[in-house]
Amino acid sequence: MEKSMRDAFGEAMLELAEKNERVFGLTADLSSSVRLEAFGEKFTNRFFNVGVAEANLIGVSVGLALEGFIPFAASFAVFLPGRCFDQIRVSVCQNKANVKLVGSHAGLSNYGDGATAQSVCDLALMRALPEMKIICPADANQVKKAVFAAAKIEGPVYLRLSRAETPVFTNEKDLFSFGKAEVLRKGKKLTIISCGSLVYNCLKVGEQLDAEVINLHTLKPFDRETILNSAKKTGKVLSVEEHSIFGGLGSAVAEALAQDPVPLKMMGIADSFGQSARSYSELLERYGLTSEDIAREAKSL
């Protein structure tokens, strides 16, 4: 089955708000795109479309949070965090405000709109912020759990979602352990670490090559122990992400491995902006992130 993370997000928000009266949903004129329309119809007093005004979206969310509510502010990841970084840095993080930032259409998944809508730097921005926690779920099932986990965490969380319809492969019943790297598959030849919708491709490749596959759904805090243990065991690491190779998951892994060296190859978007294409897969091919690319790099390590 394939399902978009944004659809799972919309459904999870309905359920969460039903159970928790403190939950608000806010957007900057993208309620249909981030699937908050049903939420807005059902919880009319807890939904706000602030207009195309991302900076204000953050400020308003912070105000709500400081008064005890749990606002989920959602937009495209290029605009949130991209458009309002300083508001997040100061008003969200310095206040330790209980704001949940939801960046949808992350990576290349907004394939048609092109570079201005493709978010390949958001993890770098969010990783650099003190107090920020980052969750990057691997499929629709995990999104739902991540939404509930985010609501439980006291303080800022950035939730990164894809627009694409991607395989649902994690078990609905499995526990989601925030902060813990998830070893999806034990293996001997190398360790493949990824987050988001590319985890599925990595898992397929891992099965072919007897690789250990880790779903690093929580990028921050970083589960150093699990990563280092696996790296030492297999002796080789491949990081795969739909993000710039600067500042994202690969960088986080490299920072850890630099102090405890194990050969690492980083796969991601090589210092470029993205562009329009007629399909998502066309872009993954162009930027070298298909299963075949992953298998090739894994073998060459």
Add this chain to the structure above:
Amino acid sequence: MVPLTLPELEKTALKIRRHVIEMIHAAGSGHPGGSLSATDILVSLYFGNILKFDHRNPKAEKRDRFILSYGHVAPAYYAVLAEMGVFNEDLLLNLRSLDSSLQGHPSKVHADFVETSTGSLGQGLSVGAGMALALKSKKAKEKVVVLSSDGEQNEGSHWEAVMFAGHHSLGNLNLIIDQNCMQVGGMTTEVLNLEPLAEKYHASGWDVYQTDGHDFRRLLTSLSNFNNKGNKPRVVIARTIRGKGVSFMEGNEKYHACTLSEEECKRALNELVKG
């Protein structure tokens, strides 16, 4: 170029609208609603000789600078440029394809004819203000024209530029607002009320003109106020209809951003015939 007559402008606009439909159909996604509401404005700017622009040399030093600030209506802009002869019409169906110069939103990474990348709302007027400052300090005679939307008026950064332009007396900066009264979340009055919009510009030191964005005679009369002189920036607020020209798209929320099926494409083209 000799400006086109009113019937010729109508005919050109019809052709542009047909292109818009065909392009978005071919690309598999795009923003037909805004592209159709912007069409007559873009046609007036280029074919009504409002912009000083040489299609053989789109980057000539002595050109008026044009910024499509709400980049999502790129299909209409590209179609007008093709019709002007900047590039071959055949290219239009490459909209949104890999490596195309016709990206989903105007991209300077991919196309030289673009003055500045747009698609992230609320940046165009600031860049336009900077260009206007630069042209003034170079004592250049050219003017800057920025085309914006009503949804884009929500962005705080846009208003930073509005105040800046008024404060610095940028008489060479000209703005058009495609006021189709709709944005993604519905009617602008329901999402975030902008009114009284004209008064806000007035209060920031701008000259304001209001017009019908689909009536070429009135549109050209308003746009002919655009120049590079004086000490006040000016704005033309053009009332438009989202999806203009295709009955089932007019005022219909569904056609902000969407795919266009074969059937929708055919129906739309059937309506876009008279000239």
